[in-house]
Amino acid sequence: MTSISSISSVTLDVADLPEAESFYSAAFGLGDRLRLRASDAPSTGFRGFTLSLLVAQPATAAAFLDAALAAGATEIKPAKKSLWGFGGTVQAPDGTLWKVATSAKKDSGPATREIDALVLLIAAADVAASKRFYADRGLAVGKSFGKYVEFALPSSPVGFGLYSRSALAKDAGVAPEGSGSHRLAVNSDAGAFTDPDGFAWEAVAAATGAGADSAAAA
Template sequence: MNEQTRHTKTLFALDVVTLAGDPAASKDFYAAAFGPLMSKSAGSVEVDMHGTGRFELASATTVGSGGEGASSSFPGYVVTYALAQPSEVQAVMDTAAHAGAHVLKPAKKALFGSFSGSFRAPDGSIWKVAADSNKNKGPAAAAPRPTEISIILGVKDPKASRAFYQALGLKTDRDYGNKYIDFHPVDGAVRLCLMQRGVLAKDVGINDPGDGTGGLTLSHRAATNEDIEQLIAVADSSGSRSATPRAHEAGSGSGHFADPDGFRWNLSTSK
């Protein structure tokens, strides 16, 4: 496939992050920890993180394996919840712990003048709560709201993963080689980022990085069936690891693929 046809002409974005677990228990935890807007659908809970990202809480049987099963206490990714100041980070960390989260790193001053802490949610997902500055600018908000939400994938080779996602149509924002890479998000969506898996696990307080990707599914809502077929073709030609022997049925309005590190993407037409 030549360079012109390798790259998708459609807008590719991370539209929804699905976390597998017990939807009812997860709903209670996320409502207490973050206070998002929620609505129920068949077998899942839809979560609007205050306009900075959309999540879905679903059972493992509903979403499938979401990739390969985790081989350690690290699922291979971290969700970063960015706030305005340290007092808000501490407030969210305290609320999450009270709601049942396991604190991995207490909130404290971190690198480059930042302030952060991390925890494991009851569904097994890892969250890092952070502020760019370690100094408060004023009273903490009664209900802290995120300035941005990112999901960082722990990958073997960030540069190779960058090429894979660029082929799909994502535009690189900050690029520090194999240390850290992220992509421009669309408005109201979660930002996708890349780090080496072992470095990412250590950053949130986990020594064993493992090699699984269970419990996570990333979703893109395409405009047409043709867009889905194009994305499947580009992914296949760019190094995807298909989650099933046949990743797509032509004309079905849906499809899926796994990126080079096994992270699963679901594709569906817009509703």
């Protein structure tokens, strides 16, 4: 069993590939950290994951959220200040939930298009069991409290963590019910496997070589 040392990208399965390519290019510009693949796999409700953009200041977070809404996203949680900082959540036209947030409460300059981190959080039915599953695959725990786990991947293009399904859905601002495909694949250096919650991990070579894939334009 190969250990996970880095997540190079995530692949989203989308019903309308040209629409998704246009949206992500205009909204976020994540380059090769985000890949898109045409799929009509059935999926309803909460898909059991969120993707987060962590940025340096509120003005940048607001600018990304505004760009996403202008490109066709639906507002789920309006951007606002909180005890931990500033942020909001939108749903892309393909159904993916995106949170844009910063721990800063004040701006230090004009808004930019700089992203400090892209983080994948998946909903675990049993957080402790999923934590052990990933620990067995070489992931060290960076933070862990309650029903939340953040793995230490300091040099990885994509960060990764676990949350209980109800807590992650609440954080995103949606109902926790959902069924069908996650419409997500995680691309890493650890080969292909499926985790306890049905999330598919794919080898980097397979992900980058698939003819139906398209890296979202920067």
